[in-house]
Amino acid sequence: MSVIRVYLPGRAADLSTLVTARQVDITGRIAYAVTPDLIASTPRADRDEREHVAFSEAVGLAADLADGTRSLVIAADVPEVDATQRGALTVELTGVLQLRQIASFHVGEDDGDSEPDMLWYDATELASVQALLVAGSH
Numbered sequence: 001m002s003v004i005r006v007y008l009p010g011r012a013a014d015l016s017t018l019v020t021a022r023q024v025d026i027t028g029r030i031a032y033a034v035t036p037d038l039i040a041s042t043p044r045a046d047r048d049e050r051e052h053v054a055f056s057e058a059v060g061l062a063a064d065l066a067d068g069t070r071s072l073v074i075a076a077d078v079p080e081v082d083a084t085q086r087g088a089l090t091v092e093l094t095g096v097l098q099l100r101q102i103a104s105f106h107v108g109e110d111d112g113d114s115e116p117d118m119l120w121y122d123a124t125e126l127a128s129v130q131a132l133l134v135a136g137s138h
Contacts, residue, residue: 003077005051005103006031006091007058009065010072015130018099026078026093030086032058037088055106057089063108063116070133071108071116076101105129 008031017024032054034047042050055073062071076097083091102123108116121129 002080004033004080004083004091005075005077006033006083006093007055008074008076008093008097009058009062010074010105011065012069012072012130012133014072014074015126015133018102018126019130022099023096025095026097027095029093030061030090031083031093032061032089033083033091035085035087035089035091037085041088054089059106059108059116059118066108070110071118072129072133073106073118075103075106077103099123099126107132 008026008029014024034050034054038050038053042053045053055075058073059071062073065071074097078093078095078097078101082095083093086092104123105121105125106118107121107129109119110116
């Protein structure tokens with residue numbers, strides 16, 4: 001089965017669900033990814049450069065969704081069949097995201113920053129990431 005790396009702007013509720021259920025329903029959620037359109041529009045870029053473009057777009061939306069708290073982006077590998085391209089950089093997701101599919105969490109360094117510096121956390125650091133977002137919501 002072929003997988004695609006997606007960058008999903010997340011919410012604190014996603015982390016709570018991941019802690020308790022080890023999965024979260026992502027049906028209908030929009031994520032950013034290296035899509036065929038992005039590849040076609042950046043023929044000289046390498047994979048890392050394209051991944052950075054997709055990640056940066058996800059950071060922008062995550063900052064908009066953060067509503068005064070730290071922004072969150074979840075980097076995950078999902079089956080390609082669960083990611084339908086909706087725009088040049090966006091995919092609509094279906095199904096359930098398992099904790100084991102998550103590669104990393106990226107958390108905004110400052111609350112409410114429109115373009116935050118993102119801190120990187122391994123997927124095994126879920127509890128620490130959740131604590132950061134809970135602390136940022138007070």
